[in-house]
Amino acid sequence: MTVVRVTAPGRVNLIGDHTDYTGGLVLPMVLERRTVMEGTATGDGLVRVSSADESEPACFPIDIAEPESVEPGWARYVAGMVREMRLLGVMVDGFEAHVTTDLPIGSGLSSSAALEIAVGRFVRELVGSDSVDDVSMAVAAQRAEHRASGVPCGIMDQLCIAVGRSGSATSIDCHDLTFRHVPIPDSIEVDVRFVVHRKLVGSEYADRVADCRRIEEIVGPLRSARPADVDVLRDDRLRRRARHVVSENQRVRDAIDALGNGDVTELGRLMTESHHSLARDYETSTPVMDEAVERLLREPGVLGARMTGGGFGGCVVAIRHRG
Numbered sequence: 008m009t010v011v012r013v014t015a016p017g018r019v020n021l022i023g024d025h026t027d028y029t030g031g032l033v034l035p036m037v038l039e040r041r042t043v044m045e046g047t048a049t050g051d052g053l054v055r056v057s058s059a060d061e062s063e064p065a066c067f068p069i070d071i072a073e074p075e076s077v078e079p080g081w082a083r084y085v086a087g088m089v090r091e092m093r094l095l096g097v098m099v100d101g102f103e104a105h106v107t108t109d110l111p112i113g114s115g116l117s118s119s120a121a122l123e124i125a126v127g128r129f130v131r132e133l134v135g136s137d138s139v140d141d142v143s144m145a146v147a148a149q150r151a152e153h154r155a156s157g158v159p160c161g162i163m164d165q166l167c168i169a170v171g172r173s174g175s176a177t178s179i180d181c182h183d184l185t186f187r188h189v190p191i192p193d194s195i196e197v198d199v200r201f202v203v204h205r206k207l208v209g210s211e212y213a214d215r216v217a218d219c220r221r222i223e224e225i226v227g228p229l230r231s232a233r234p235a236d237v238d239v240l241r242d243d244r245l246r247r248r249a250r251h252v253v254s255e256n257q258r259v260r261d262a263i264d265a266l267g268n269g270d271v272t273e274l275g276r277l278m279t280e281s282h283h284s285l286a287r288d289y290e291t292s293t294p295v296m297d298e299a300v301e302r303l304l305r306e307p308g309v310l311g312a313r314m315t316g317g318g319f320g321g322c323v324v325a326i327r328h329r330g
């Protein structure tokens with residue numbers, strides 16, 4: 008009986024939040040912390056899966072058609088990904104597995120996408136298939152997340168986790184799914200701090216996605232919109248949402264240039280500006296997250312700080328001079 012063991016890292020987003028679901032630009036990087044899945048093929052038509060972070064294991068048919076109905080709820084991410092991989096031709100026919108992670112769960116470092124990609128890698132290895140490439144696996148994981156959580160997330164988390172390299176950020180164009188590894192200079196360190204568990208992100212996130220769809224009906228694709236297109240919007244809320252997305256895409260371009268030029272001061276400035284845009288225009292921050300960012304900015308050596316991920320809690324990320 009061959010034991011298969013795979014891992015998938017968490018991610019932190021350096022800059023480019025709430026731009027992925029309109030096909031914009033993002034600059035996340037993978038973390039050292041990761042999710043591990045270990046188990047064996049059984050061939051009995053069932054998935055039996057447990058997690059060190061959950062009291063209840065799950066058991067469901069390998070050909071599950073409605074992953075969103077699986078109990079306990081955490082296993083919906085597993086079921087969703089098993090289903091998507093089978094739809095891509097990875098015909099695993101039963102396994103048992105255990106999941107562990109050193110990522111904080113529900114804290115904006117994407118434990119959910121790490122779990123999905125771990126499942127994808129696990130079943131791919133179980134059947135010895137190389138028919139599903141990393142980008143296709145990321146798209147499958149995004150669909151699995153939509154089904155499992157009901158949150159209409161973009162592709163950033165899954166694609167970064169599927170293709171990211173340690174020591175580099177991953178610049179991703181979320182429209183055509185092209186990506187590039189951008190090395191992080193040795194002169195800085197990336198500091199990620201947990202602040203508070205997220206709350207209510209599901210409905211708020213979906214509201215932001217809906218705002219962007221409304222904006223795009225008026226001004227066309229946000230990924231190619233210019234600041235002047237934003238001014239056309241009469242509704243104050245929609246104008247502020249659009250201003251965040253358009254300016255954030257430009258900040259990602261500028262951040263990639265800054266990294267290329269070794270200008271870490273500029274990178275820090277852009278990160279802090281990104282936070283203010285999220286707080287003021289996109290309204291996905293909270294007073295507690297704002298305070299955590301301000302506190303970090305007062306620490307010696309810190310070049311820039313922002314909240315990271317979907318918002319309404321989670322983690323903050325800063326860059327600082329090394330040592």
Ligand code: ADP
Nearest residue numbers: 058060081108112113114115116117118119122
């Ligand atoms: P984040 O992805 O930021 O950590 P989410 O709310 O998107 O937060 O996803 C967290 C959910 O993913 C958990 O509530 C759980 O259902 C599932 N999950 C993630 N990692 C694990 C794990 N190691 N074991 C069990 N469930 C997990």
Ligand code: MG
Nearest residue numbers: 117118119120
């Ligand atoms: Mg998540």
